[in-house]
Amino acid sequence: MSPNNLDPQDQDLLYELFALGLLEPEQMAEVRARLEAGDAEAIEGLRHATVLTSSLAYVAPESKPSSKLRRRLMLAAGAPERGFGWAWIGGLAATCAALLVITFNMREDVGNREAQIAQLQSRLVASEALVAQARDLYDFLRQPSTITVKFGDNQPAPPKGQVFLNRDRGVLLFAGNLPAMPAGKIFEMWFVPKGGGAPIPAGLFRAQDGQGVHFQRGAIDPASIAAIAVTLEPEAGSTSPTLPILFAAPVGAE
Amino acid sequence: MFAAVLTGSDSELIERLRRRDPDAMSDLYDRYGRVVYSVILRIVRNAAVAEELSQEAFLRAWNRAEGFDADRGRIAPWLLTIARNRAIDYLRSTAGQQQANTFELVSSERVTLFVQTEDRMLEQExxxxxxxxxxxxxxxxxxxLELAYFEGLSQSEMAEKLGQPLGTVxxxxxxxLTTLRESFHVA
Known part of the structure; x- marks a missing residue:
């Protein structure tokens, strides 16, 4: 086949030129007519040429379409969106994992805050107890019936301090220059009765930096007490004092 | 690489396309979606338009696959011809041009043109x-060649665009084309 006015040099490339639309309009029309008429030579020539010309598509720089194109196409064709089932399961799993992490973090955060609140509440209770104790001591000290006894003055390095006695409330001891407490030991206060009776245990207390405060509540009779004494005893306390007596404040001296 | 998706048997896929097996459309897209989109994008240079035209090309193939010969048909040249035709049509319509002397008539996409020749190359090769x-x-x-294939220009249009004599073009x-054909078919 040789279309009208075809350059003889183009004869060999006729179908490639046709496939690329590079023939003159009348030549294009002539080849097209032969194809439409089922010309076997034309069809075979074009089959061969399109293998080459369609391959020019691979010269295009590779680009990736968005995932939306696939979904739209499957929807338009009524085809199942393969992989979607796994995709949503994966998405759900990722969402659940994220929620778990958030929940865990929130729980951890809430837990931390609850611990902080409990700690603050504990401090508040302790502070309230101290305030109540301070008020109690103040009330004790300002009572007209409270007796004050000083001890240890004019000694080289003895314990010294003050003892306050109130018939209705008990005995309050402020002591300084106390010796360090050995391990497993504790200070114990004693009421030393007049008339030579055995000392009466009056409570245990600890000291810090040589300073100790002890309040033994309960009604007492100051007139029956000769002295307030302190000894070091085992931590469980003793029923009778262990020598030496660290100090003894004579009640009758005031 | 395009080559990564250009594997597998065309005949088996064609048979399933002819039966309108819904999964065949997914396979067709997975195998040729990227190269179809790439050639259209190269022509129209607009991603949104390229996706629209890619969809049209695949649906056109889907709706016309029943005429394919499962034993001898070759999908890639056919699909790529459809894809290029859609894109060149778009270029010309936006330029207000009539369809000219390009190989983009519906008859150019007839499935009987796209059968295996003696060159049974895989698309990858x-x-x-x-x-x-x-x-x-x-x-x-x-x-x-790029002006002809990707822009649909005739030789006269190329000569004008390049400012060269028609004979030179x-x-x-x-x-x-001679060099390509010799390298392509003989390699």
Missing amino acids: QAHRIRAAFSKLNENQRQV KTWVRTA
């Missing part, structure tokens, strides 16, 4: 060969 052959062309030869085209 075909892509490799055309790129290798294309690299052998000089700049002018590459340029005229024809020589570049002829030499380029």
